[in-house]
Amino acid sequence: MTLAEFQQTQLPLVEAELTDFLKQHTTDPRLAESMLYSVAAGGKRIRPLILLAVVASFRKELTTGVYQCGAALEMVHTYSLIHDDLPAMDDDALRRGKPTNHVVYGEALAILAGDGLLTAAFQLLSQAQLANDEKLLLLQLLAEKAGSQGMVAGQAADIQGEHRQLTLEELEGIHRRKTGDLLLYAFVAGGILAHQPEAVLQQLQQLALHVGLAFQIRDDLLDITATAEEVGKNTHKDQLAGKNTYPSLLGFVEAQQALVAELDAAEQLLLVMGQQLVFEPALLQEILLKLRM
């Protein structure tokens, strides 16, 4: 199955779990509308896609519980976007080509929509159709990667670093937590759902670190080269805001080379896993290909 076929057949099942759960578990109509607005604003669903692709790569069945995990993960990602876009944070009016949540629903409801989505993620995961020990492992890992050791800490460090020059190490520390940790969850949760041993989860973690870095470098490069229309959000923002980015710290060409190096390393790891394990790397290889510029 190609990645395109996989996306077309599998992601709608994640979307269904996502929207059905939110509709059934939100008692305030306007709050529900606000939450569903940001969820429907779409995006590429790259995190649930990776989670599902990892499970499928180990030739395991994609069960309802797996789709529910994917939906919970996308809820956490969506909440983080809503809060990051707030005027007090990155102050973004445009996301995925649409007005951001607070522009449409006001700041108060946007904050609450984020809070609701984060809570709903834990609610859905805690009642997912999975074994109890598996659910608790996933809950612990999700909270660890999304919270004040992971994504939230990364966003806090990002905000504090805005008005000074960072070292490359500091920048990587921010991105490893801000974007990397939730991607890491996607890879490792896929491995947990495929009942893989600790050693394999470690390999998935390595893979996730390369992909996470690649993701961020690519994002920084696109902010320079792409138009708002192409990427669905305002571009050239980083430079205007004097933000620390890979191109600003490394130079444009060196940042391009770093992107290639991370993707090459990830590619190499996939090949090794394909040789060592019952593991079919084709789907994940296709995802890596899409990250090349």
Place this chain on the structure above:
Amino acid sequence: MTLAEFQQTQLPLVEAELTDFLKQHTTDPRLAESMLYSVAAGGKRIRPLILLAVVASFRKELTTGVYQCGAALEMVHTYSLIHDDLPAMDDDALRRGKPTNHVVYGEALAILAGDGLLTAAFQLLSQAQLANDEKLLLLQLLAEKAGSQGMVAGQAADIQGEHRQLTLEELEGIHRRKTGDLLLYAFVAGGILAHQPEAVLQQLQQLALHVGLAFQIRDDLLDITATAEEVGKNTHKDQLAGKNTYPSLLGFVEAQQALVAELDAAEQLLLVMGQQLVFEPALLQEILLKLRM
């Protein structure tokens, strides 16, 4: 043991779980400071106190797992206060006699401190020293009561109802979710931790509904009668903001009577439970006494 002794001996153990966990699980120093600031700002810890008192009333041991549950609950409560106080929400500069989180740390970090505390609550609970099935039950219930069916929905409805006259039914619906649902969790979680059957959990839920209403009516009355110094936050705010309150809808005297009625009903239920069950109502009776004006 009197309530005062119970508080003095037991609450420090909840506080220890709370602060130790946050210190160990927050990687950004300023974010940690902001989270700990609001946690340390104190308050009466009424929610963990109720949870612990319920467990003790059933003559069950207070284990590390119980204290961890209390700590997780207080994290959720603290997050909700930080977000509620934000300029976009209730815009409060003073809480428990101290400047609110965003006044000290800025809006961005306050939003993130709230996000971090909410996530940490689920993290702590998912790795608490309790049986797996018990933990999952508590996680499901906490997410349900804290999220877009519960507290978050109540806050959303509250904000939307600010500029129009509400019916008493609408006002009760808002408060049942906004403040009532997390109190309900405190009572029912205590019952779950004391291994009580569904019928008893139902009684605890009834008790919580009365106490929740009493709480809110009392809060509304105090806003009129007390000084900022006495309650540690700005008073007379409701009236100035044209907020719907029990006194504004029922009249002051009728609101006082409603408070008495709710506390009487709760008192009655405690007596019945004391007669029917292995249940020592004294601690909870003392808590009710404190709510009388």
